[in-house]
Amino acid sequence: MSLSVELIRFLASVHPYDTLTEAELGALAEHCSLAEMSAGQQVFGVGDVVEYLYLLVAGEVEVFDEVGAPLSFLGPRNSFGERAILRGTHASRTAIVFADAAMIRIPAATLNALIAQHPAVARFFDRTGRAQPAKRDLATMAxxxxxxxxxxxxxxxxxxxxxxxxxxxxxxxxxxxxxxxxxxxxxxxxxxxxxxxxxxxxxxxxxxxxxxxxxxxxxxxxxxxxxxxxxxxxxxxxxxxxxxxxxxxxxxxxxxxRAQAMTSADLVGRVSKAQDAAQMARATAEIPQLLVQLISSGSRHEVVTRLITDIADTATRRLLALAEAELGAPPVPYLWLACGSQGRQEQTGVSDQDNCLILSDDVTEADMPYFEALARFVCDGLNTIGYVYCPGDMMATNPRWRQPLSVWRSYFDGWIAKPNPEAQMLASVMFDLRPIGGDTSLFDGLQAETLRKASANSIFVAHMVANSLKHYPPLGLLRGLATIRAGEHRNQLDMKHNGVVPITDLGRIYALQGQLAPVNTRARLEAAMEAGVLSVTGGADLLDAYDLIATMRLEDQVSQIKAGDAPDNYLDPATLSDFERSHLRDAFVVVKTMQSAAGSGKGALS
The missing domain is CATH 3.10.580.10 (CBS-domain)
Structure with a gap:
């Protein structure tokens, strides 16, 4: 039965249907129907075939996961059911009417046809970018x-x-x-x-x-x-x-x-040939515009952050070369490593620097002033070109993080043996190390050796799990979004510390438990699934949540850049549509659920 004129007007006021022409809306309405249900009625349950996308006109619906934990509390203008339809699977969730509700029902076949025929609808229902057509360009081609x-x-x-x-x-x-x-x-x-x-x-x-x-x-x-x-x-x-x-x-x-060149390569080329930090800074100043171009072209978040991190890597190696040209050849081999977002290849439009130096055990006290000067040259240069000094002094300029290999081994051994709060924090940072420039043999075996020792110490693992739960998703009463209550960013969401960081922490724990080599968060989640450390269902949900949160974070930074502002990690949920807020909330609930599983001791496979 076709919708009434009043319901067609309601449909036309909700995104993405507001992008359809009047004729297209009329055609859509011919396939839709209105369903009215009372409080307590089940719309669908786990294992059911989901035949419709439901768009709430009035009332409220609560959605639960497969074990009965509440996921979402939905009101008018929110929709649900698309998860099973788009995946072509039976429902993995249960939807129950909380307050008497009226819902527009869009048949699954009609929704799929809309997605196939209208790019705006496709983009809306695929926040992770998976439904976008593959593009043959250097950013996405293997x-x-x-x-x-x-x-x-x-x-x-x-x-x-x-x-x-x-x-x-x-x-x-x-x-x-x-x-x-x-x-x-x-x-x-x-x-x-x-x-x-x-x-x-x-x-x-x-x-x-x-x-x-x-x-x-x-x-x-x-x-x-x-x-x-x-x-x-x-x-x-x-x-x-x-x-x-x-x-x-x-x-x-x-x-x-034969392939299309990208602007990121232009920046890499200019940085690699720069004669000093000032010249380099003129190239890195264009990173915000590069971010806009990459996101606007539909590049996935993990590709964007890889390309942006490449620039930081190149800048670091160029500064090392310039330092050696000024200071002379190093007295003993060394290795410069990055940790933090650069180490994980996850830099965005706003990043500070986190780095350290591993020196050959042949180093003497007489050699140390050379490496102090090298560290100062590179860190000062990175600060000049936009990678500001680490607030926590996690840099090679700090003597603690500029030590021989044997000292680094003793650091990790000590943190694992006595996992006090400082050890937990430092181990979390140092598990994200990635070699950038110098003698990579100094890192060979260190990561595998450390993972092996750490995973074998159940007390250390338990402390690391507890430490990873200190960052939590911004969920409030009835699983709604909880914004910052006071200060400069009042009524906003911290998409770094409460968004991507909880997932980064989980990825690090899975890597520790499985002795997995990847450092990148998405690669860690995928490796954890392949190794059986993370269940296929839980991993798929967590990957989807990560893709959504990371993408929305980058899109918000792009909006800030376009507005002429410096990008940051704070998002105002008032700028999101009802659908976007609903799915962001669902993503945070997934993260919270996986944190609860890790914290309960049941493990990632529970």
């Missing part, structure tokens, strides 16, 4: 979609002339060196010209004598933009693609010429 597969190879005992003949015959600018399936190195036309033509290497010598050994590689799941950034920063034209020791492909500048 390397495996662009790389040359089965690259030309030769064994290391081939002669230089034989290798050159293969390159000439295949009309290629590089050849990979491999033995028994193990990738060993690469020889390019530049090597042939420089080492053979100019320097006079013997053409009958083994090609291994002129190859670049253990060159930089990426995996097939890396982004094409990662390749472009690597090429621009390091001044190379070929990036082998490998899985472990096995060569699976190669990406060259010719391959990239």
């Amino acid at each position: 390397v495996e979609g662009l790389m040359t597969r089965d690259p030309v190879v030769c064994p290391p005992d081939s002669t230089i002339r034989e290798a050159a003949s293969k390159m000439y015959a295949q009309r290629i600018s590089s050849i990979c060196i491999a033995q028994d399936g193990a990738f060993q190195g690469i020889v390019t036309l530049r090597d042939m010209n420089g080492k053979v033509v100019v320097e006079g290497a013997d053409p009958t010598a083994d090609v291994a004598t002129i190859m670049t050994r253990a060159p930089l590689t990426l995996g097939p799941k890396a982004l094409v933009t990662d390749v472009l950034h690597l090429m621009v920063e390091r001044g190379i034209g070929h990036v082998p693609i490998a899985e472990g020791e096995t060569l699976v492909g190669i990406v060259t500048q010719t391959d990239l010429t």
